[in-house]
Amino acid sequence: MTESYEQLGNLFLEVILLFGPMKKFIQKQVDFLGYENWVSAKNLGHGVIVLSSHLGNWEVMAAAGGVLHQIDAMIVTKILKPSWFHRLVENGRKNCGISGTYEPRTLKDVLKQLSRGETVGFVLDQYAGAPIGVRVPFFGVPVGTANVVAAIAKRTGAPVLPVINYRKPDGRFHVEIQSPLQWIEDPSPHKELALNTAHYVRVLEGHIRQRPAQWLWIHRRFKGDLSPLREDEWEQARIRRNHDRSREKKS
Numbered sequence: 602m603t604e605s606y607e608q609l610g611n612l613f614l615e616v617i618l619l620f621g622p623m624k625k626f627i628q629k630q631v632d633f634l635g636y637e638n639w640v641s642a643k644n645l646g647h648g649v650i651v652l653s654s655h656l657g658n659w660e661v662m663a664a665a666g667g668v669l670h671q672i673d674a675m676i677v678t679k680i681l682k683p684s685w686f687h688r689l690v691e692n693g694r695k696n697c698g699i700s701g702t703y704e705p706r707t708l709k710d711v712l713k714q715l716s717r718g719e720t721v722g723f724v725l726d727q728y729a730g731a732p733i734g735v736r737v738p739f740f741g742v743p744v745g746t747a748n749v750v751a752a753i754a755k756r757t758g759a760p761v762l763p764v765i766n767y768r769k770p771d772g773r774f775h776v777e778i779q780s781p782l783q784w785i786e787d788p789s790p791h792k793e794l795a796l797n798t799a800h801y802v803r804v805l806e807g808h809i810r811q812r813p814a815q816w817l818w819i820h821r822r823f824k825g826d827l828s829p830l831r832e833d834e835w836e837q838a839r840i841r842r843n844h845d846r847s848r849e850k851k852s
Contacts, residue, residue: 716757
């Protein structure tokens, strides 16, 4: 628990680096691996989706790609409060070559970015309820998770590359872009998205298990319906949604 609080303190101090010295910090303190995986994915011409969690420091991770390898990334994130803090962070990201698109209306920007063959970054370990979320296991608990990454990957053909980042004992950062994830096919469209979302979450869970003290546990990941998965739940969710839409049209 002590290590977890120490890591949390480091996280906030590192975010302040965006206000000025982030580039110098990255050049001296970040070991960046897997750049060749990104190059191979980008050369396919469908854009690239990079996928991560709130492990280590995601701001350092994103900025490192821009500073060290000019990776043309746009991150899907939220507007921060207060507004002056948001402006400082946004300017810091831009100085490192990173742009942002802000929830809830991000799809248009994401599709445009991918259509240009560029990169979009998602963090997928936050709660998302219906209708945008599907319940998939995370540390053994079925919890609402956004299926938008799977939906966009299916629609665009963009490969999904997981990225892990964490602080090493010597204070340096390890940032690694891993190989693209294999797409899981299924005749049921909704189940197909759920299966791939579950796969993404399993990979991120594996990252977190390697460095559990560096995961941002203070956000409310486990909420909503946490009961066991029901049989055929992923297919039935699509049936219920279509049924609800039919009732709305009739009324």
